[in-house]
Amino acid sequence: xxxxxxxxxxxxxxxxxxxxxxxxxxxxxxxxxxxxxxxxxxxxxxxxxxxxxxxxxxxxxxxxxxxxxxxxxxxxxxxxxxxxxxxxxxxxxxxxxxxxxxxxxxxxxxxxxxxxxxxxxxxxxxxxxxxxxxxxxxxxxxxxxxxxxxxxxxxxxxxxxxxxxxxxxxxxxxxxxxxxxxxxxxxxxxxxxxxxxxxxxxxxxxxxxxxxxxxxxxxxxxxxxxxxxxxxxxxxxxxxxxxxxxxxxxxxxxxxxxxxxxxxxxxxxxxxxxxxxxxxxxxx
Numbered sequence: 262x263x264x265x266x267x268x269x270x271x272x273x274x275x276x277x278x279x280x281x282x283x284x285x286x287x288x289x290x291x292x293x294x295x296x297x298x299x300x301x302x303x304x305x306x307x308x309x310x311x312x313x314x315x316x317x318x319x320x321x322x323x324x325x326x327x328x329x330x331x332x333x334x335x336x337x338x339x340x341x342x343x344x345x346x347x348x349x350x351x352x353x354x355x356x357x358x359x360x361x362x363x364x365x366x367x368x369x370x371x372x373x374x375x376x377x378x379x380x381x382x383x384x385x386x387x388x389x390x391x392x393x394x395x396x397x398x399x400x401x402x403x404x405x406x407x408x409x410x411x412x413x414x415x416x417x418x419x420x421x422x423x424x425x426x427x428x429x430x431x432x433x434x435x436x437x438x439x440x441x442x443x444x445x446x447x448x449x450x451x452x453x454x455x456x457x458x459x460x461x462x463x464x465x466x467x468x469x470x471x472x473x474x475x476x477x478x479x480x481x482x483x484x485x486x487x488x489x490x491x492x493x494x495x496x497x498x499x500x501x502x503x504x505x506x507x508x509x510x511x512x513x514x515x516x517x518x519x520x521x522x523x524x525x526x527x528x529x530x531x532x533x534x535x536x537x538x539x540x541x542x543x544x545x
Contacts (some may be wrong), residue, residue, distance in 0.1 A: 287329035377522035385539035397424040417542040424481040429468040438496040444489030451515040
């Protein structure tokens with residue numbers, strides 16, 4: 262989980278377990294990943310002013326910190342089903358394995374389709390992995406009135422009715438999910454896996470989609486629809502995604518709903534080695 266998720270999750274657990282004061286402080290600070298290189302004594306010394314009320318309490322910060330865990334936190338976790346030893350590392354892993362997925366599902370289930378797409382976009386790495394390649398442009402007579410003049414812009418421009426394919430440079434081998442959001446609409450489709458792809462699993466390197474397959478007769482897409490911004494998102498997983506909605510290789514590209522994207526978000530969150538990439542281009 263990322264830092265924002267981690268802090269929000271721990272705060273939610275504080276509320277669920279009814280922790281407060283020094284117990285809340287000891288719980289959150291001990292379980293934050295950024296503090297994992299500190300032992301309990303070192304962390305208690307960092308938190309000395311807060312634990313001792315600026316020196317008003319006679320107990321040492323180490324004792325207050327230890328008692329918060331031994332007398333309050335561990336008993337509460339065990340009442341909730343934790344069966345491990347009194348070690349914060351085991352308790353943290355138990356929370357991640359048992360409580361975090363439930364909490365995350367509640368967060369994700371509140372996202373609508375466009376919010377879910379935005380969430381995935383924001384997780385994308387800043388690397389050019391997806392590149393739309395123009396294979397054939399339409400005749401001048403089919404372009405907008407006055408012809409099409411390429412303008413200086415950071416966004417790639419592709420005329421309507423062009424023939425294109427997507428060139429994807431996979432930085433690691435694995436299972437590829439390729440999603441496309443059509444311009445000026447909420448329509449989002451899963452292109453891979455589907456009939457436009459010969460496989461679902463690819464080696465590191467270049468992948469071209471679409472490809473002619475037994476179920477798809479073309480090696481290109483035709484840019485149709487309306488002028489605007491088209492978006493493409495790739496998710497690369499080292500293990501086969503456990504998503505029951507994924508199309509088979511003989512199926513047409515699937516129109517995605519918010520439930521589909523919500524389950525994808527959960528997968529991306531839980532699988533730390535999964536990579537997300539995104540690009541956009543302008544239809545003119």
